[in-house]
Amino acid sequence: MMCSINEENLAEETMVATPKLSVTDAICRRCNILKAQVLLRKTDPYCRDCFMKYAVHKFRSTIGKAHALKHNEHVLLAYSGGLSSGSMVKLIKEGLDFSESKKIKMVFKPTLVHIDEGLILNLSKHERKETTDFVLEQAKKNGFDVYICSLEYCLAPDLNDLKLEMNSYQIEPSIYESQLEMLFGSVKSLTAKEDLLIRLKQRLITLLATRLNHAKVFLGPNATRLAGQLLSAIGQGRGAQIAHEIGFTDSRTGTVFLRPMREFVDKEVAYLANFLGVDSVCLPTLSSKLGSTASIGRLTEDFVVTLQTNFPATISTLFRISDKLKSNIADLNPSDCERDSLCLLCLSAIEESSVCSASTARHISQTFSRSGPSGHPSDDLRTHPLQSVGTVRHQDSTSCSSNCNSQGKPCCKTSNDQIKSDWSAVLCYGCRITMEDVKQPELMPINYLEELGLRSRRQVMRQSVEQFLL
Numbered sequence: 001m002m003c004s005i006n007e008e009n010l011a012e013e014t015m016v017a018t019p020k021l022s023v024t025d026a027i028c029r030r031c032n033i034l035k036a037q038v039l040l041r042k043t044d045p046y047c048r049d050c051f052m053k054y055a056v057h058k059f060r061s062t063i064g065k066a067h068a069l070k071h072n073e074h075v076l077l078a079y080s081g082g083l084s085s086g087s088m089v090k091l092i093k094e095g096l097d098f099s100e101s102k103k104i105k106m107v108f109k110p111t112l113v114h115i116d117e118g119l120i121l122n123l124s125k126h127e128r129k130e131t132t133d134f135v136l137e138q139a140k141k142n143g144f145d146v147y148i149c150s151l152e153y154c155l156a157p158d159l160n161d162l163k164l165e166m167n168s169y170q171i172e173p174s175i176y177e178s179q180l181e182m183l184f185g186s187v188k189s190l191t192a193k194e195d196l197l198i199r200l201k202q203r204l205i206t207l208l209a210t211r212l213n214h215a216k217v218f219l220g221p222n223a224t225r226l227a228g229q230l231l232s233a234i235g236q237g238r239g240a241q242i243a244h245e246i247g248f249t250d251s252r253t254g255t256v257f258l259r260p261m262r263e264f265v266d267k268e269v270a271y272l273a274n275f276l277g278v279d280s281v282c283l284p285t286l287s288s289k290l291g292s293t294a295s296i297g298r299l300t301e302d303f304v305v306t307l308q309t310n311f312p313a314t315i316s317t318l319f320r321i322s323d324k325l326k327s328n329i330a331d332l333n334p335s336d337c338e339r340d341s342l343c344l345l346c347l348s349a350i351e352e353s354s355v356c357s358a359s360t361a362r363h364i365s366q367t368f369s370r371s372g373p374s375g376h377p378s379d380d381l382r383t384h385p386l387q388s389v390g391t392v393r394h395q396d397s398t399s400c401s402s403n404c405n406s407q408g409k410p411c412c413k414t415s416n417d418q419i420k421s422d423w424s425a426v427l428c429y430g431c432r433i434t435m436e437d438v439k440q441p442e443l444m445p446i447n448y449l450e451e452l453g454l455r456s457r458r459q460v461m462r463q464s465v466e467q468f469l470l
C-alpha cells in the first residue's frame with residue numbers, strides 16, 4: 001500500500017509532544033476578537049461562538065458529505081445517556097430548530113432508542129430504573145419520542161416478540177432474561193464478552209429498526225472510542241471489516257448504521273456538552289472497575305487516550321490510515337455475495353478458508369500451547385496436521401460432565417463439539433475466536449441455530465451435487 005503521508009511531517013506532527021498553550025488571556029484564533037474559552041489540539045484557542053460554529057459545521061458536513069439521508073426521512077438515534085450520544089441528540093435538536101435560513105435547517109425525523117443493558121452489567125433494578133428514567137427525561141426535554149428495550153430481547157426470534165415501550169419503561173421479567181445471563185456467564189474472556197455484546201446489540205437495534213420501520217440509525221461513538229475500536233478490531237483479526245466497524249456508514253445488517261460523531265474527539269465532545277448544556281449519566285461497561293489490561297478493547301482505548309493527551313494528532317492519524325484500509329471483500333455488495341458466505345454474527349464476508357488460513361495456524365498453535373510440554377502431538381502433526389488437531393480436541397472433550405441429561409440424544413459434549421465445528425464454518429475469523437469462548441453456544445438466538453442447521457444441510461447437499469458433477 002502506498003502511503004502519501006510525508007514521513008517528516010508525520011514525525012513532526014505526531015512524535016513530538018506539543019507544548020501546551022495557556023488558554024488564559026489567549027485570543028480566539030478565528031475571530032481574533034474574543035477571549036478564548038476552548039483550547040483544541042493544545043495550540044488552537046477558540047472563543048465559545050467560534051467553537052460552536054466549527055463544531056456544528058463539522059457535524060453537519062459529516063452527515064451531509066455522505067448524502068446518506070433523504071428529505072424528511074425517519075431516523076433512529078441510538079441514545080445511551082452518555083455524553084457523546086447526548087451531544088449528538090442535542091446537535092440534531094438544535095439543527096432541526098434552527099430556522100434563520102431554511103437552507104441549513106436539518107430535515108429529518110428523529111426518534112430516540114435506548115437499550116437497557118443493566119442485566120449483564122449486574123446492575124440492580126433500582127440502578128437500571130435510574131438510567132432509564134434519565135433517558136426518558138432527556139427525551140422529553142428535547143421533545144423526541146423514545147423507545148426503550150431491554151438487551152435480553154436480542155435473543156427474541158421474531159420482531160413481534162420484542163417488548164418495546166414508547167416514552168415509558170418497566171423492568172419486567174422475560175423468558176430471555178436467564179438465557180442471556182447464562183450465555184454471558186458461559187463466556188470466559190472479557191474480550192469475547194465485549195465482542196459478543198457488540199454483535200448482539202447490533203442485532204437488537206436492527207430488529208428494533210425493522211420493527212419501527214426505520215431504515216437508518218445514528219450511533220453515538222466519537223473519534224476517541226472509534227480509534228480504540230480500530231486498533232482492537234485489528235487485534236481481533238477484523239482488519240478486513242474496519243471500514244464497516246468504524247467508518248461513517250455500516251450497512252451489513254440491511255439497516256444502515258451511521259456514526260455522525262466520528263469526527264469529534266473526547267475533548268471536543270466535553271466542550272460541546274458543556275456549551276449545549278447536555279446532561280449525562282455515568283454508564284458502567286463490562287470492563288468498569290477492571291484494570292486497563294482486562295480486555296483488548298479496554299487496552300487499546302487506554303492506549304489511544306494516553307497517546308492523544310500528549311500527541312493531539314494521534315486520532316486523526318489513525319483515522320487517515322484507516323480510511324485507506326479498505327478490503328476487497330468489504331467493497332462487495334452483500335447481494336453479490338451468496339448469503340452463505342456472510343458471517344452469521346456480524347454479517348461480514350467470510351474470507352475463503354484454505355488449509356493455510358490464519359485460523360488454521362491459530363488452531364495449531366493453540367493446540368500446542370494448551371497441551372503442555374509433554375503432551376503435544378508432534379509425531380501425528382508432522383504426518384497430518386489438521387487431523388491431529390481434530391483428535392486432540394476430541395480427546396479433551398470425551399469426558400462428559402455429570403449433569404448431562406440429554407436422554408435419547410447424543411451426549412452433550414459430543415453434540416457441543418458438533419455445534420462448535422458447525423459454527424466455525426459460518427463465522428468470520430473474528431467472530432470464530434469470540435464464539436470459541438462461548439461455552440454454551442446453544443443459548444445464542446434461536447434464529448442463528450436454525451440458520452446454522454440450514455447452512456450445514458446446504459453444504460452437505462452442495463457436496464453431494466459436486467460429486468455427481470465430477
Ligand SMILES: [Zn+2]
Nearest residue numbers: 028031047050
Ligand atoms: Zn472567536
Ligand SMILES: [Zn+2]
Nearest residue numbers: 343346428431
Ligand atoms: Zn463475523
